[in-house]
Amino acid sequence: MINGDDLLPVSDEETQPHESKLVITKPYEDPITPTQNGSEDSNSLNENQQQQDEGLPSDASFIINLLSYEKRGEGINAYLVYKIASHVSNVPGYTRQSYEILRRFSDFLGLREKLVEKYQHSGILVPAAPEKSISALTKTKLNSADEEHNSNEVVDKRARDLQRFLRRISRHPKLVTDCDFRDFITMDGELPKAAFTSALSGSSMKKMFKSFGDVFSKIAFPMDENDRWFEQVHSQVDELDELMGRLLVGIDQLVLGRKGMTTGQDQFSKALSMLASCEENTSLARTLSKLSETHENLAMVGKHMTQEDSSILLETIQEHMALTNVLKEVFYERVKAWQNWQNQVQLLNKKREIKTRHELAGNTDRANQCKNELTDCENKVDQMEKDFQNMSNIIRKEFKRNCQQRREDIKEALLRYIESLIESEKQTLEQWEKFQHEVKS
Structure with a gap:
């Protein structure tokens, strides 16, 4: 901290x-x-x-x-x-x-x-x-x-x-x-x-x-998906979300396990310190004191690794799980755009039926009025179709960009985490070698 x-x-x-x-x-x-x-x-x-x-x-x-x-x-x-x-x-x-x-x-x-x-x-x-x-x-x-x-x-x-x-x-x-x-x-x-x-x-x-x-x-109002690419991506995103959830549970258990180990090291160090203070044999008391100091330092190393577990691995996976949820939200925005488009198509069909009935009944004025409304409705349908296609293209690009960044981020997180693990193991080895030297001397 x-x-x-x-x-x-x-x-x-x-x-x-x-x-x-x-x-x-x-x-x-x-x-x-x-x-x-x-x-x-x-x-x-x-x-x-x-x-x-x-x-x-x-x-x-x-x-x-x-x-x-x-x-x-x-x-x-x-x-x-x-x-x-x-x-x-x-x-x-x-x-x-x-x-x-x-x-x-x-x-x-x-x-x-x-x-x-x-x-x-x-x-x-x-x-x-x-x-x-x-x-x-x-x-x-x-x-x-x-x-x-x-x-x-x-x-x-x-x-x-x-x-x-x-x-x-x-x-x-x-x-x-x-x-x-x-x-x-x-x-x-x-x-x-x-x-x-x-x-x-x-x-x-x-x-x-x-x-x-x-x-x-x-x-x-489920969407009738006709794009095979989106069908495959939906399955991939659901599977990825499930796998990352399992990974998150495993990392969370790792964090809790290392935190418990660190707490145990710290408590053991305090117990050894109390034992050393009560020991009458000077040589043994000094050895117990050095062992207490060693475990205290190991507890500090473990605390640092607990923070690394959380800040590097856990939070990286949590961030990308949140991005996966955002991706699902964007997919649903596409579904809503499709629903609005289909509702407008249904409205267009109704207006065509009304115009046809007026023409058959000889209501020229009402038929002309419906014709103007029909033109506006057709323009809206065309625009909604274009917007839906543009949105689908943007989502494709966003999905590819997100996948690329996820690979880079997780790769970099793993490399940094491995480096941190190696450094912590070096510090642990140094502490035990130092204790060994003190005991021998």
Whole structure:
């Protein structure tokens, strides 16, 4: 756990009457490498830029880091502020190369909601932001300064998730140039507060009821899928989601097992220390003391590996499971587009029948009026068909881009995790060799 005693530098306008100490003071590290020149992510982004013809330069780069966070206020008015630094090069819309801004958690949720409203209906994958947890909210608001240390683990994880969220957006050739994301990264001062980000807000309840309605609509009006590619992808995504869920359970058990082992090492070290203090034989007491110190150091190594298990493996899989759920949401947006198109086709057929009846009855005026309505309806049907085809093409590209990034991310996470394992084994071996040398001497 990273602690510090410096306050986060803020402007006079942003200073609140009650401020607490800074919890962390250095950038988070995670398996997601920021997009930059010469990296695999940069090459991947450039290929996607060429495929999607987004017009970004070939040497565009976007590096973003969440540097620190700070609790402000006390009691029910307490909240966290995150300091974000970004370095931008050759990305349209950004006038400077470096930015540093302060954002609240609700600002992240508001950004995600805006991007979803603008892009998800067209087939673009908008990365999922961390969910608003009532338990984490309660810990943030009600914990005293002495209790903050106990909740750091939850808050640190949220900070890493927020950094992943921003980096994922910065890797998308369309979202990185969006005006709302640009304002989020570049605008000084506070952003307008989004009312729908509250965990118990009326907008949240409406979204919940809307999701129920979408599920009912999906069951009641199933889509007649004629595209074999989408049939195969649906099966692949469901299978991938199931396999990643099993992997997540295994990693979670690994984290819990290593945490239990670390706790055991720490307790055993304390017991040995007490035994050494009671031992009358000086030589044996010294040996027990060295063994206690060895197990204490091994507990520290185990604690570090527990954090690596969680921050590298567990959170990487959790992020991509969230992206898989977003992909499913985009697939359903396509189903809704198809349903609207078919409803419009049915309406067109009804108008044709009405026009035919008026013509047979000799109602020329009503037939002409229906003819005009029929023309508008035909245009809507044609436009909906085009929109559906365009959306299907975008989803294909988004799916391929997501698969490519998932392979790169998991590969990089595994390599980093193996390096961390090797380093921890070296430290463990060093501790036992040092203890062996002390015992022999």
